[in-house]
Amino acid sequence: xxxxxxxxxxxxxxxxxxxxxxxxxxxxxxxxxxxxxxxxxxxxxxxxxxxxxxxxxxxxxxxxxxxxxxxxxxxxxxxxxxxxxxxxxxxxxxxxxxxxxxxxxxxxxxxxxxxxxxxxxxxxxxxxxxxxxxxxxxxxxxxxxxxxxxxxxxxxxxxxxxxxxxxxxxxxxxxxxxxxxxxxxxxxxxxxxxxxxxxxxxxxxxxxxxxxxxxxxxxxxxxxxxxxxxxxxxxxxxxxxxxxxxxxxxxxxxxxxxxxxxxxxxxxxxxxxxxxxxxxxxxxxxxxxxxxxxxxxxxxxxxxxxxxxxxxxxxxxxxxxxxxxxxxxxxxxxxxxxxxxxxxxxxxxxxxxxxxxxxxxxxxxxxxxxxxxxxxxxxxxxxxxxxxxxxxxxxxxxxxxxxxxxxxxxxxxxxxxxxxxxxxxxxxxxxxxxxxxxxxxxxxxxxxxxxxxxxxxxx
Amino acid sequence: xxxxxxxxxxxxxxxxxxxxxxxxxxxxxxxxxxxxxxxxxxxxxxxxxxx
Numbered sequence: 001x002x003x004x005x006x007x008x009x010x011x012x013x014x015x016x017x018x019x020x021x022x023x024x025x026x027x028x029x030x031x032x033x034x035x036x037x038x039x040x041x042x043x044x045x046x047x048x049x050x051x052x053x054x055x056x057x058x059x060x061x062x063x064x065x066x067x068x069x070x071x072x073x074x075x076x077x078x079x080x081x082x083x084x085x086x087x088x089x090x091x092x093x094x095x096x097x098x099x100x101x102x103x104x105x106x107x108x109x110x111x112x113x114x115x116x117x118x119x120x121x122x123x124x125x126x127x128x129x130x131x132x133x134x135x136x137x138x139x140x141x142x143x144x145x146x147x148x149x150x151x152x153x154x155x156x157x158x159x160x161x162x163x164x165x166x167x168x169x170x171x172x173x174x175x176x177x178x179x180x181x182x183x184x185x186x187x188x189x190x191x192x193x194x195x196x197x198x199x200x201x202x203x204x205x206x207x208x209x210x211x212x213x214x215x216x217x218x219x220x221x222x223x224x225x226x227x228x229x230x231x232x233x234x235x236x237x238x239x240x241x242x243x244x245x246x247x248x249x250x251x252x253x254x255x256x257x258x259x260x261x262x263x264x265x266x267x268x269x270x271x272x273x274x275x276x277x278x279x280x281x282x283x284x285x286x287x288x289x290x291x292x293x294x295x296x297x298x299x300x301x302x303x304x305x306x307x308x309x310x311x312x313x314x315x316x317x318x319x320x321x322x323x324x325x326x327x328x329x330x331x332x333x334x335x336x337x338x339x340x341x342x343x344x345x346x347x348x349x350x351x352x353x354x355x356x357x358x359x360x361x362x363x364x365x366x367x368x369x370x371x372x373x374x375x376x377x378x379x380x381x382x383x384x385x386x387x388x389x390x391x392x393x394x395x396x397x398x399x400x401x402x403x404x405x406x407x408x409x410x411x412x413x414x415x416x417x418x419x420x421x422x423x424x425x426x427x428x429x430x431x432x433x434x435x436x437x438x439x440x441x442x443x444x445x446x447x448x449x450x451x452x453x454x455x456x457x458x459x
Numbered sequence: 460x461x462x463x464x465x466x467x468x469x470x471x472x473x474x475x476x477x478x479x480x481x482x483x484x485x486x487x488x489x490x491x492x493x494x495x496x497x498x499x500x501x502x503x504x505x506x507x508x509x510x
Contacts, residue, residue, distance in 0.1 A: 006492045006493075006496060027495075028492060031491055031492060062490065063490055063491060064490060064491050065490055065491075065492070066488055066489065066490035066492075066493070067490075084473055084474065085476060086473060086474030086475055086476050086478070086479055087473070087474050089476060089479050090474060090479045090482065090483060090487070093479060093480075093483065094483060094487055094488055097488075098488070119476065122476070123475070123476045123477070126473045126474075126475055126476070127475065129472075129473055130472045130473060130475070133470055133471075133472055136467055137467070160470065160473060163470075164470055167461070167463065167466055167467070170461055170463075171461075171463045194466075194469065198461070201460075201461050380508070383508055387501075413508065446503070446507050447507075450500060450504070453500070
């Protein structure tokens with residue numbers, strides 16, 4: 001059986017060694033053989049209509065070999081037969097993405113896409129089943145049963161819905177109905193464990209007779225619901241009279257408005273306009289005076305402010321210089337206590353331009369001593385946190401490790417670990433950036449080899 | 460006698476067609492060989508880091 005070498009991806013023909021990368025592949029051949037044996041078992045189970053056990057075998061077959069396309073396609077078909085269209089499509093989509101050549105999964109997907117009506121029906125049945133499950137968890141059994149019945153009528157092969165409906169019927173002691181559902185499930189899937197268990201439970205009950213409370217209530221509908229009115233009252237002529245009176249009233253109001261009210265109002269408005277104009281002139285002269293005074297005040301305040309700013313700047317500079325010196329003293333103290341990471345953090349925040357010559361020399365000496373040690377410690381801590389799954393903390397430490405200008409070894413390790421952190425967090429583009437940097441700038445190292453492998457996986 | 464509450468826990472929601480792409484995780488396309496390779500890489504990484 002030909003298969004792809006898991007190390008380099010080259011095709012290997014029935015040999016236990018890859019001809020390209022020369023690695024031993026006996027273990028791979030054994031795993032693939034196991035996958036095939038599970039597929040064969042799954043195939044025979046599916047042929048005998050034992051869909052549940054077939055799906056278990058086929059799931060194992062694809063766990064042993066994800067490229068076992070026939071097993072994956074058959075698993076999709078079994079899910080489809082069980083009414084689980086979502087799971088079926090998922091398997092076929094994965095299958096189509098893993099193998100493009102002559103893959104029947106593409107045809108299955110196409111066939112489903114070509115029957116949108118069937119797809120919508122199946123989709124609705126799954127939504128109804130999920131809703132019913134939610135209702136049952138909220139102890140709203142009646143609503144759940146309505147939805148399950150609808151789901152089963154839309155998609156008769158949805159065996160999970162039938163099993164759940166049977167369970168609800170058993171709870172309500174409707175054994176005849178439960179039995180009907182279970183028989184349907186077992187006719188689709190002979191080895192369905194849930195159905196078999198419920199069926200066994202029903203063997204103690206009378207399932208042949210329909211109990212009176214199992215009968216559906218159907219309200220009797222009267223054939224002639226329409227009630228004929230005995231008399232029709234015509235109010236048309238009364239309404240016309242009311243409208244005429246209303247129009248006359250409106251016209252009278254208009255006459256009073258134009259002849260009496262409007263001329264008086266106009267005179268009042270004219271007087272008000274004259275008064276407002278006078279007060280406007282007074283206000284504008286007052287405003288002009290106020291503006292002149294304010295401008296003079298602003299000029300004076302601006303001069304004072306300039307002076308104060310200059311004083312403040314001088315004080316700040318002196319303060320910062322003192323603060324830098326304090327920081328250097330603090331770093332020396334931390335260095336003596338061998339607290340390298342803390343020392344590096346403070347050292348990173350020192351502004352060298354504010355130091356005098358002596359302190360600058362001390363600063364450079366501290367930098368050469370503290371940074372390499374701090375970056376090595378941070379890289380180690382970041383690696384440990386990465387393996388514990390503490391990605392946020394790992395990222396912060398590894399980034400700091402790079403910040404302190406580490407040695408080439410620490411730099412490539414930190415970059416590779418950062419790539420892994422980004423990958424785990426789902427930031428694929430950022431992960432690719434780190435892996436690319438390692439492969440390009442640190443060729444021939446273990447990290448470059450692993451980064452190339454990671455890049456291959458991320459394609 | 461069937462314990463309804465216990466039986467109900469055995470049922471889980473089915474995958475909706477609209478959410479297939481969101482639900483295809485990296486674990487769905489991982490097989491035993493990938494798991495073993497990952498394990499081996501982690502082991503050599505640890506050895507390399509301890510050097």
